[in-house]
Amino acid sequence: MKALVWHGEGDIRLDNVDDPSIIDPTDAIVRVTRTAICGTDLHFIRGTMAPMKEGTILGHEAVGEITAVGDAVRRFAPGDRVVVSSTMSCGVCWQCRAGHTAQCDNANPNGPQAGTCFFGGPGSTGPVDGLQAEYARIPWASNTLTALPDNISDEQAILLSDIFPTAWFGAQLAGVQRGDTVAVYGAGPVGQFAIVSAFRQGASRVFAVDGIDTRLVLALDQNAEVINFNREDPVQAIMEATLGIGVDAVIDAVGVDAQRPRSGPAAADSEQQADEFGQEVAQVAPKTNIQGENWVPGNAPSQVSQWSIETVRKYGRIGIIGVYSPDLMSYPIGQAMNKNLTIRMGNCDHRSVTPPLLDLVASGVFDPTRFITQHEPITDIVDAYLSFDRREEGWLKTVVAP
Known part of the structure; x- marks a missing residue:
């Protein structure tokens, strides 16, 4: 066969x-x-x-x-x-x-x-x-x-x-309930279904964060509020939209192959972390075989983890369904503890x-x-x-x- x-x-x-x-x-x-x-x-x-x-x-x-x-x-x-x-x-x-x-x-x-x-x-x-x-x-x-x-x-x-069960599970991990504001990081296939799942589990507003326009158009078609991280700073955009409070829940549908912004106001902050991100890439991808534009590992493994913690409200909830390598040793746990966050993760x-x-x-x-x-x-x-x-x-x- x-x-x-x-x-x-x-x-x-x-x-x-x-x-x-x-x-x-x-x-x-x-x-x-x-x-x-x-x-x-x-x-x-x-x-x-x-x-x-x-x-x-x-x-x-x-x-x-x-x-x-x-x-x-x-x-x-x-x-x-x-x-x-x-x-x-x-x-x-x-x-x-x-x-x-x-x-x-x-x-x-x-x-x-x-x-x-x-x-x-x-x-x-x-x-x-x-x-x-x-x-x-x-x-x-x-x-x-x-x-x-x-x-x-x-x-x-x-x-x-x-992908639909995984996205639904992600909304459950994030504890989405009626009236919640939710941020979904990643508008790929699982992210699209995470938007579906968040709304069906009661969310009143869903923000979709990605860097690819056609994916954001699909998210917009679902009545999500879209943020292109190559044009806006997602942390600033979400905090402004929630009057400085942050969202109730975050669904991370990206994981270890996250890409940092190429342009826009968020690019400068990410550039300052380039060395730190590079060390993370070396942890999770010690052996690669890059061929032109193909098979390139994400250049910012913990980028979405940082944004998630920065954009969720105090006592907020984060559900992680994006895949992370067991070899990744960095997570902004101090920031999460300081905000009394609940973080749940795993395979569906x-x-x-x-x-x-x-x-x-x-x-x-x-x-x-x-x-x-x-x-x-x-x-x-x-x-x-x-x-x-x-x-x-x-x-x-x-x-x-x-």
């Missing part, structure tokens, strides 16, 4: 690899009908989440049809349409029973203290081959898969594999978050496909990665058909 394979930093290839097979009785095999490219995938190629194992199939979003199940899989059968959760979970340990499925005690082959196990990630998360392929092996299938009703299309379902508990969102889409209340901007065949997936990695205008969410 064809699959996108990681061969090293800056080196991904569409290879012919062996079809997956049942290894454990809790496994299922899924014929992938839709997969997608996520910003998290870029971290592995840029070198900001390491170490990866050469030969790992990338990708953690998929919709498909089951072709085989292990003997212990009792809730699914060949022919069932399913959406694959990006994180794996057994469904029986204490963490899973509490709904904390991202921290399943059994899914990660590295042991119960290893943390989240997700598809197509570094060695610390398994590694488990990912979903940008024609077929995929799904460990712990009974809890990692969710059945799809007939009235949900593959295009709608692929956005329920990771997909198995407990996704089903209610599935109902939301199935009922026709919300159609997530408005955020799909590109449709590509798997044969063009490497070129699609290159365009998405360069943050080209108009590239938001790319769906891939194997």
